[in-house]
Amino acid sequence: MQFVTRMIALTRAIQLRRQYREINKALEQFPVNVRRQLAAIALREFANASKSEFPHLYATPPEDKYRAWGSGTDIGLERLRSDNLQVRLRGAALWLAVAYHETKDSPFGEQQDLHRQLMRSLRSLKETIPASELDRWMIDDAEAA
Template identity: 55%
Template structure:
């Protein structure tokens, strides 16, 4: 049984790595202002997922809750490929949230590097959100009022 579990985990790690590279490309192709918004959306999605009973199954239809891995990453990636910019951003945020929870405390050695890469991408989004000049303008405008 351990061999089967390892094979499934290896296949999942390979799939997550491929999806992560595509998500990274899409994130880096976004304009800076959009990346700042994406950081906020991803943080919100991660928070919503953490309130679920099984955060790694966030976005998975209820009838498929008994799978080893949910379909949130697949759904998020499909939406991220959309021509509609808003749908694509929401898909990227969903993918980031589900992948974060799926890789966070994984016992599988070959999935852990993906968590580090994912954390690096989330840190980049967080830094760009902090550097957003419109955010500072909003804070200054409310302070002046």
């Protein structure tokens, strides 16, 4: 059984890594003002995902809850490929939030490595926001909660 679990985790890590390359490439191509918009959208997606019962299954339709993993990353990647900028930003933010929660506490090395790469991408997004605006966002989110 451990072998099967390990193979499933390895397969998922390969799939997420392939998707991450596409997400990261898009993040690098966005201009600074668009990255700021993405950071704001991602902050909301992370808040919404953390409120759900199973954050790694955020945005997964109810009929798909019993699959080996959710479909939030697939939905996010599909949206990233849209021609509409707002849809692309929402897709990237969704992908980042779901992949973060999916890899966060993983005992598997491949997924831990991907989680570290995700954290670097999130840090680079955070660095595009001036500190005064970031403080304002944090205060607004605390008041909304």
